[in-house]
Amino acid sequence: MKKYFRVWWRIAVASLLTQFSTWLSSVGYLLGKLIRLFFFFIFIVAIFQHTKSLKGYSLAQTVLFFLTFNLVDIVAQLFFRGIYAARRIVMEGDLDFFLVQPASPLFRMACGTVDFLDFFTLIPVLALVGMTFSHLPEYLNFFSLFFYVLLVLNGILIALAIHVAVAAMAVWTQELENTIWIYRDLMTLGRFPIDIYSSAVRWVLTLAIPIAVMTSFPAQAFLGKLSLGWILFSFGLSIAMISLSLGLWNKALKEYTSVSS
Amino acid sequence: MKKYFYVFSLSLQQAMQHRASLLMDxxxxxxxxxxxxxxxxxxxxxxxxxxxxxxxxxxxxVLCMNLLRAFVLSTHAWDMVGEISSGRISSYLLRPIRYFGFCLARDFSQKVVFLGSALLEVFLLLWCLRATVYFPGSWRSVFFFFVAVWGAFFMYFFLAFLVSSLAFWTSESAGPLFCFELLLQFTAGVFFPLDVLPPYVQGWLHVLPFPYLIYFPLSIYLEKLPLSSILHGFMMQGVWMVILGWVAAGVWRKGLRVYMAEGG
Amino acid sequence: MSSTIEVKNLAKVFRVPEKSPGLRGALSSLFFRKFREIWAVKELSFSIQKGELVGFLGANGAGKTTTLKMLSGLLHPTSGQVQVLGFTPHQRRIQFLKQISLVMGQRSQLWWEIPAQETLKLNKEIFELGDSEYQETLSELVEVLELQECLDIPVKRLSLGQRMKAELCAALLHRPSLLLLDEPTLGLDVVMQKKMRQFIREYNQRYRATILLTSHNMDDVVALCDRVIIIERGQMLYDGELNRVVERYAPHKLMTVDFQSVVDTERVAALGKIVSNGGSRMVLEIPRKEVSSVASRLLSQFPVVDLTITETPLDDVVRRIFTRTLEK
Incomplete structure (x- = not known):
């Protein structure tokens, strides 16, 4: 465990140095991400100048949903960024090096790069989450906070499962291009509370592509709107998805054919 | 003219070949x-x-935004960045074809594909949700709408061309492009109608070219604007088109000189 | 088991999807995929003792790299047994991976945008090397490989030769007792190739490391290996001393001579068999023992501009062995 932390740290430093070497591009990405965060935040605040509630949620509550979406999304980006290069890692043979070195190739692949810029977006998001909590004192207690944190972690775990599955497919077929981007675009459906969608869409987003479980459930649990049954369902779902994706990954490694040099 | 039509049809075929990336978009x-x-x-x-x-x-x-975004805010101009950094752009310059026209034809194919897909999406959504669409009360609004869409088309073409030309000076334009595109989409009214924003921010934005890309044509379509504002909007579109076109051409020529001087 | 590598009846079959052309073909292949089976390695058996330096030869596509990848645990064998250092490679046990290294010429594990130093530090953590151990090995490698200035420069600004040396440095940091080299001299210039060979030999002797290298460059093998394994189409063609292969199948060296002007062909032919004649450039086939005497005679009797001596191309050697085995 300690070893993996040290390896992660070296990868992080190397990634940071890489980003420094193309600082102009990095600054552009960072600014873009901050602009997106800022404008959507303004948008939500502006909407509530003209309405009192969104499906029964107040401004602070809606903002909490939005921030939770960002939290799960950014943390997944920060830690599993490497998957975005899965195809390149396989095609250029980097995976071969991962496989012959004594560290988990899955870890090497997922954390192959660390996007430090996401630290800069994560910090304001965390600060805003704290501020939002203070605007919702009637909901704030040990249990609500506990379940919020637990479900955010659970959401990150589901994101991990999806990333692992995508990596496995990349290793296996060597041709699935950009699958992870489709996940990322679908993920934006979780930007607003899941309650806005029609029931059919809600079911799809809960059971088929569990974006609601990742982004909306934590906030719902905090606001006391999620039954214990659904909380247990979330944990069951993430465990099932993780084991499924790990199975897929092991199978993929067995079928791995390496690329000819 | 015929050769530009070939570029158009070739790009169209290519778009069909790259279905995966089309799907992603x-x-x-x-x-x-x-x-x-x-x-x-x-x-x-x-x-x-x-x-x-x-x-x-x-x-x-929202529905029409999806269509307009597909038609106005879609471009192959970002390909230029790759073409410049890989040096492939020289091969275009050597052929008896104007790069400007080449890009326009290529963009047009992208827009046709996207618009087709966007129409399908909107119809599917309408069918599933049994929703109704607003239709303008007068043909005059429809006419003005189409004029504004074409204005937006050219404004965005020049804008994208201009921004991509920056690749002549730096190999790291990916990040700035990402940032620019997001800023543009917000200020053009893709994510929300600009009325949501406080009036002073709106006034400030309307000096920029961006609102005239999506928000302005849609406001005409939804008949939210009096005739005087429509005419004022057309004037702004015209002014920006000239400025952007002129600057884009100048920057492109200058960039090309820098590029040639460095030996590509 | 005493040998470092023990391979028995090893086979690897690749299933390659057959693609039919066109849109319809692409669509139908989504649902009904036809596969073609390719035997990359077939019934291969050999064993290698500790400290041996073995050349693994064969034409392109003969199955060298596939075998190497199975030995390092990258690929799961379809059938047969592999034991390396007492481990089954594809289980990829940490203790096994800490003892081996795989270097693939023209493939890089170095981070491109930043100095190689950073990759080395990363490998230090991956292989769990102690600080003093790391420093000691590093300074040794830096000295032997003449890497002094190269480690602080972004990898993308290094020359190919420098990059290859940095690559070796990263691969040897944990002092592997088994080194698998896949085409280590591919793309390097002659001087660099020579240095690389020197280093490989030295590493073998200094650490008593077992080294298995593939190459399609005969010079590599002649300079380094006492023993060669030659495979063709995934099957063993020859396993034994290099000398015997050389004596029997490559008794000649090739001498390429550039003359100042067109010379009398017959006078040259008296010195050796002319393989190709381009007027002022000729290629001669000279028996090994006579190489130096012929060279000096050429230089003294003709206006020679340039003269290079090379081994018979490996492909020719393999072809000769192959036809011989078929005759048997």
Missing amino acids: RVRSVALLLSLYFLWSALMQNQDSFLGYSRTQMLSY
């Missing part, structure tokens, strides 16, 4: 379309109007 749009559509329909459940938009108008804004 469209999934992004569909996700945005769905989330915005449901957001507004949830917001307007309990109130008949929002910022002067009726329920039908607001939902039509």
Whole structure:
């Protein structure tokens, strides 16, 4: 465990140095991400100048949903960024090096790069989450906070499962291009509370592509709107998805054919 | 003229070949379309109007935004960045074809594909949700709308061309492009009608070219603007078109000189 | 088991999807995929003792790299047994991976945008090397490989030769007792190739490391290996001393001579068999023992501009062995 932390740290430093070497591009990405965060935040605040509630949620509550979406999304980006290069890692043979070195190739692949810029977006998001909590004192207690944190972690775990599955497919077929981007675009459906969608869409987003479980459930649990049954369902779902994706990954490694040099 | 038609048809075929990346582009749009559509329909459940938009108008804004985004804000100009850094651009310059025209034809093919897909998406959504679309009361609005869309088309073409030309000076334009595109989409009114913003921010934005890309044509379509504002908008589109076209051509020529001087 | 590598009846079959052309073909292949089976390695058996330096030869596509990848645990064998250092490679046990290294010429594990130093530090953590151990090995490698200035420069600004040396440095940091080299001299210039060979030999002797290298460059093998394994189409063709292969199948060296002007062909032919004649450039086939005497005679009797001596191309050697085995 300690070893993996040290390896992660070296990868992080190397990634940071890489980003420094193309600082102009990095600054552009960072600014873009901050602009997106800022404008959507303004948008939500502006909407509530003209309405009192969104499906029964107040401004602070809606903002909490939005921030939770960002939290799960950014943390997944920060830690599993490497998957975005899965195809390149396989095609250029980097995976071969991962496989012959004594560290988990899955870890090497997922954390192959660390996007430090996401630290800069994560910090304001965390600060805003704290501020939002203070605007919702009637909901704030040990249990609500506990379940919020637990479900955010659970959401990150589901994101991990999806990333692992995508990596496995990349290793296996060597041709699935950009699958992870489709996940990322679908993920934006979780930007607003899941309650806005029609029931059919809600079911799809809960059971088929569990974006609601990742982004909306934590906030719902905090606001006391999620039954214990659904909380247990979330944990069951993430465990099932993780084991499924790990199975897929092991199978993929067995079928791995390496690329000819 | 014929050769530009060939570029158009070749690019069209290429787009069909790269279905995976087409799918990706469209999934992004569909996700945005769905989330915005449901957001507004949830917001307007309990109130008949929002910022002067009726329920039908607001939902039509989102639906038509998807179409306009596909037609106006789609471009192959970002390919130019790759072509410049890999040096492939020289091969275009050596052929008896104008790069400007080449890009226009290539963009047009992208727009046709995207628009086709966007129309399908909107119809599917309408069919599934049995929603109604706002239709302008007078043909004059329809006419003005189409004029504004073409104005927006050229403005965006020049703008994208201009921004991509920056690749002549730096190999790291990917990040700035990402940033620019997001800023443009917000200020053009893709994510929300600009009426949502405080009036002073709106006034400030309307000096920039961006609102005239999406928000302005849609406002005409939804008949939210008096004739005087429409004419004022056309004037702004015209002025910006000239400025952007002129600057884009100048920057391109200058960039090309820098590029040639460095030996590509 | 005493040998470092023990391979028995090893086979690897690749299933390659057959693609039919056109849109319809692409669509139908989504649902009904036809596969073609390719035997990359077939019934291969050999064993290698500790400290041996073995050349693994064969034409392109003969199955060298596939075998190497199975030995390092990258690929799961379809059938047969592999034991390396007492481990089954594809189980990829940490203790096994800490003892081996795989270097693939023209493939890089170095981070491109930043100095190689950073990759080395990363490998230090991956292989769990102690600080003093790391420093000691590093300074040794830096000295032997003449890497002094190269480690602080972004990898993308290094020359190919420098990059290859940095690559070796990263691969040897944990002092592997088994080194698998896949085409280590591919793309390097002659001087660099020579240095690389020197280093490989030295590493073998200094650490008593077992080294298995593939190459399609005969010079590599002649300079380094006492023993060669030659495979063709995934099957063993020859396993034994290099000398015997050389004596029997490559008794000649090739001498390429550039003359100042067109010379009398017959006078040259008296010195050796002319393989190709381009007027002022000729290629001669000279028996090994006579190489130096012929060279000096050429230089003294003709206006020679340039003269290079090379081994018979490996492909020719393999072809000769192959036809011989078929005759048997």
